Amino acid sequence: MPTPWYQESITDESEILSSRVRLARNIKKYPFRKTITPVGALTMVTEATQAIESAGENRFFLKIDMNTLNQTEQAVFQEKHIVSPEFISGKLPKGLMLSRDENISVMLNEEDHVRIQAIKPGEGLSLAYETAGQIDDLLEEHLEFAFSAEYGYLTACPTNTGTGLRASYMLHLPCLSKTVDLSKTVLPQLTKVGVTLRGIHGEGTSSMGNIFQISNQNTLGKSETDIILGLQNVTHTVIQKEQQARENILSTNRSQIEDIVYRAYGILTNSRMISASEALDLLSDIRLGYITGLLAQPKPAKQIYQIMMEIQPGHLQRTAGTEMSEQERDIKRSEYLRQIFM
Amino acid sequence: MPTPWYQESITDESEILSSRVRLARNIKKYPFRKTITPVGALTMVTEATQAIESAGENRFFLKIDMNTLNQTEQAVFQEKHIVSPEFISGKLPKGLMLSRDENISVMLNEEDHVRIQAIKPGEGLSLAYETAGQIDDLLEEHLEFAFSAEYGYLTACPTNTGTGLRASYMLHLPCLSKTVDLSKTVLPQLTKVGVTLRGIHGEGTSSMGNIFQISNQNTLGKSETDIILGLQNVTHTVIQKEQQARENILSTNRSQIEDIVYRAYGILTNSRMISASEALDLLSDIRLGYITGLLAQPKPAKQIYQIMMEIQPGHLQRTAGTEMSEQERDIKRSEYLRQIFM
Numbered sequence: 001m002p003t004p005w006y007q008e009s010i011t012d013e014s015e016i017l018s019s020r021v022r023l024a025r026n027i028k029k030y031p032f033r034k035t036i037t038p039v040g041a042l043t044m045v046t047e048a049t050q051a052i053e054s055a056g057e058n059r060f061f062l063k064i065d066m067n068t069l070n071q072t073e074q075a076v077f078q079e080k081h082i083v084s085p086e087f088i089s090g091k092l093p094k095g096l097m098l099s100r101d102e103n104i105s106v107m108l109n110e111e112d113h114v115r116i117q118a119i120k121p122g123e124g125l126s127l128a129y130e131t132a133g134q135i136d137d138l139l140e141e142h143l144e145f146a147f148s149a150e151y152g153y154l155t156a157c158p159t160n161t162g163t164g165l166r167a168s169y170m171l172h173l174p175c176l177s178k179t180v181d182l183s184k185t186v187l188p189q190l191t192k193v194g195v196t197l198r199g200i201h202g203e204g205t206s207s208m209g210n211i212f213q214i215s216n217q218n219t220l221g222k223s224e225t226d227i228i229l230g231l232q233n234v235t236h237t238v239i240q241k242e243q244q245a246r247e248n249i250l251s252t253n254r255s256q257i258e259d260i261v262y263r264a265y266g267i268l269t270n271s272r273m274i275s276a277s278e279a280l281d282l283l284s285d286i287r288l289g290y291i292t293g294l295l296a297q298p299k300p301a302k303q304i305y306q307i308m309m310e311i312q313p314g315h316l317q318r319t320a321g322t323e324m325s326e327q328e329r330d331i332k333r334s335e336y337l338r339q340i341f342m
Numbered sequence: 343m344p345t346p347w348y349q350e351s352i353t354d355e356s357e358i359l360s361s362r363v364r365l366a367r368n369i370k371k372y373p374f375r376k377t378i379t380p381v382g383a384l385t386m387v388t389e390a391t392q393a394i395e396s397a398g399e400n401r402f403f404l405k406i407d408m409n410t411l412n413q414t415e416q417a418v419f420q421e422k423h424i425v426s427p428e429f430i431s432g433k434l435p436k437g438l439m440l441s442r443d444e445n446i447s448v449m450l451n452e453e454d455h456v457r458i459q460a461i462k463p464g465e466g467l468s469l470a471y472e473t474a475g476q477i478d479d480l481l482e483e484h485l486e487f488a489f490s491a492e493y494g495y496l497t498a499c500p501t502n503t504g505t506g507l508r509a510s511y512m513l514h515l516p517c518l519s520k521t522v523d524l525s526k527t528v529l530p531q532l533t534k535v536g537v538t539l540r541g542i543h544g545e546g547t548s549s550m551g552n553i554f555q556i557s558n559q560n561t562l563g564k565s566e567t568d569i570i571l572g573l574q575n576v577t578h579t580v581i582q583k584e585q586q587a588r589e590n591i592l593s594t595n596r597s598q599i600e601d602i603v604y605r606a607y608g609i610l611t612n613s614r615m616i617s618a619s620e621a622l623d624l625l626s627d628i629r630l631g632y633i634t635g636l637l638a639q640p641k642p643a644k645q646i647y648q649i650m651m652e653i654q655p656g657h658l659q660r661t662a663g664t665e666m667s668e669q670e671r672d673i674k675r676s677e678y679l680r681q682i683f684m
Contacts, residue, residue, distance in 0.1 A: 255614060255615055255669070255673060256615070258614045259613055259614035259615045259616075259676070262612040262613060262614050263608075263609055263612055263613050263614075265608075265612055266605075266607075266608030266609050266610075266611055266612030266613065267605055267608050267609065268608075269608060270604040270605055270607055270608030271601055271604060271605050271608065272597060272600045272601035272604050272605075273597055273598070273601045274601075327597070331597060334601070
């Protein structure tokens with residue numbers, strides 16, 4: 001079985017941690033999210049599930065029954081970016097088809113009837129688009145999607161109408177974050193070209209661990225290829241800014257950065273309780289230490305980005321096999337991190 | 343040669359780091375500090391120096407010429423509490439006689455003509471008083487001190503008149519500092535019984551490293567023995583409060599304290615630049631770790647209190663053999679601390 005994207009061995013020095021493509025589709029014969037009834041939703045989910053199964057794709061896909069998942073399991077899916085917080089909180093019947101390698105997911109009855117998502121490690125946006133497109137084609141053989149010759153794919157929220165495509169990168173920008181206020185300097189420039197930058201968990205969330213999600217805002221009036229290319233170009237510019245900031249810091253504040261990086265190492269290898277938010281920031285500093293070569297300690301066997309995922313509440317509780325209070329998690333998290341880095 | 347008090351091996355678990363006694367005396371035939379001329383001061387300093395020398399005490403005492411000391415050497419004396427900041431900044435002729443083991447110093451022309459000081463490691467207040475008294479007796483054989491039958495020894499500032507005795511302990515109060523505001527809870531109670539509590543460098547300085555100097559405020563109307571006993575009793579109460587606070591913390595917040603202690607260890611063994619103030623606070627946490635047994639790491643060969651002294655600017659620069667900028671000191675301090683604890 002292929003490894004999940006978050007375990008794949010990428011160069012751990014890239015600013016791009018992962019690439020993701022999401023396609024929003026709705027099935028023509030069902031009302032959209034706001035007006036669909038519970039019974040309608042259930043029928044729709046069943047039909048879409050069968051579309052995947054009848055194409056023989058259940059060889060690759062697991063049907064996940066969201067209702068039988070406990071809170072911890074749901075949180076794990078969310079922390080892996082396999083499902084959205086909105087999908088988890090949604091009360092209407094819903095379905096999740098997940099590829100066995102966890103790199104492709106199809107959320108049924110999230111904001112739209114069908115949301116196809118493909119994630120690849122590092123810079124794999126074209127590949128992710130190709131993968132999502134294959135699932136899209138497969139579903140279209142069995143389902144008629146709401147489509148307008150004038151607008152393209154119709155969606156529950158007009159911001160997704162057209163291609164229904166949201167392409168995004170997860171970026172690690174430790175030096176830019178330390179030197180400028182991204183929301184005031186970089187973000188306005190991106191907005192002008194239809195691209196946005198958000199915290200690790202998407203809209204309305206703040207950045208943690210200096211990780212940002214960069215994605216296209218516009219889905220209408222551009223071809224899929226143009227959207228992908230546009231995002232790649234803009235991301236390239238942001239990465240150049242990050243690298244420039246890194247060079248500046250290293251040439252003018254080398255001691256300070258060395259200090260930051262080693263303190264992060266000292267705390268992660270010694271703390272006895274640590275919040276997810278602090279741990280993410282320290283892991284970001286450690287990753288910067290490896291990228292710059294400032295941190296001489298041997299690297300752990302896992303990608304820092306994978307560790308960042310595994311210290312989150314759902315993952316921690318799944319590993320422990322039990323639900324835990326916040327303080328219990330903080331203690332468990334510190335144990336896990338000491339074990340990883342010692 | 344006896345070891346200096348700060349290198350003596352005391353139980354590193356006592357709240358009392360050192361004991362100090364200071365006697366303020368003035369020579370009758372010279373005007374007090376405010377009115378003495380530079381020539382008068384020089385004559386006075388010379389006469390007092392000769393009094394020590396003529397008693398043959400130059401076997402034990404070094405005559406230190408303050409004018410030939412550079413800033414670093416002066417700072418070292420101050421950091422060791424051998425001289426006061428006021429003594430260093432004083433512009434009039436002054437003299438310093440220092441016992442070869444550095445445990446006794448006589449400042450000539452500080453606020454008073456003669457200030458005899460004896461320091462002992464740990465709880466050694468009676469011993470320090472005895473030692474200072476011996477020097478006092480010795481000087482009185484050759485000098486006539488200003489003395490009033492009604493008031494006792496006369497001093498430049500009336501707060502020292504009477505016994506001229508200031509007895510003090512240097513206390514490490516990490517748990518009390520973490521749990522209460524000492525200036526609002528403990529200090530008012532002490533003031534009522536004529537005792538005060540100050541930061542590490544005396545009046546007007548803030549506490550660093552949770553180290554406090556507790557001393558008698560009143561010098562008049564009580565015998566020397568009563569002052570010493572009174573301070574010992576009050577200090578005993580403060581220590582009980584500290585121990586109570588420690589027990590409370592350990593029984594209710596053990597994980598947090600363990601975390602604090604280990605983080606301090608992690609930062610001290612990894613930082614690449616560190617201020618004196620931060621280092622003192624972390625050393626305080628590490629000392630707490632040893633006292634409570636929470637910190638399992640092997641103890642360094644030196645007392646934490648000695649390390650606290652050696653990371654201060656004067657000591658650092660003397661060790662390096664050169665004056666250094668603040669940033670250079672912060673880097674050097676982190677190197678020194680890593681070396682001590684690794």
